[in-house]
């Protein structure tokens with residue numbers, strides 16, 4: 001089981017990283033505005049009470065795949081965030097909620113996300129989500145979209161990230177903004193991907209696949 005203290009430390013590490021990036025003033029205006037929104041909404045969350053139902057470990061196989069692939073810190077920029085999550089990977093509340101698909105029958109065993117703030121998370125919010133996404137090695141997370149605005153912070157692994165048809169390799173330390181309903185996908189190489197994410201806006205509507 002994830003301790004509330006560990007969950008809070010991980011949340012705080014992301015929050016501090018976002019605050020530092022915002023304060024540095026080097027992000028594009030849209031990214032800076034979204035960081036400010038995430039920080040404002042996180043400040044409204046009641047962190048004095050944790051829902052223990054969502055602190056129970058799920059034991060997802062993606063954690064085993066991460067360990068066998070050798071997940072590594074992305075460097076100084078994200079070191080504190082990475083280290084706040086790493087000892088607790090087994091204890092995070094991993095889930096995967098997409099419908100099964102014939103072209104990727106084992107995808108639910110190879111990737112998952114663990115939410116610490118959100119509608120279904122230890123710390124409840126209907127306005128903001130914060131969590132960790134893990135994608136095992138050599139996997140395509142197929143094109144998908146969701147109405148929530150999404151900010152990713154890459155912690156480990158350089159995957160090929162596609163948004164609105166444009167693909168870029170995004171190394172650790174990169175902040176990636178997905179506007180509402182933009183079609184996006186990720187493809188990992190031999191290195192798995194670990195990334196922290198935040199959602200704002202319509203956070204209660206799940207992501208759905210967009211078939212090409």
Ligand SMILES: [Fe+2]
Nearest residue numbers: 150178184207
């Ligand atoms: Fe997304």
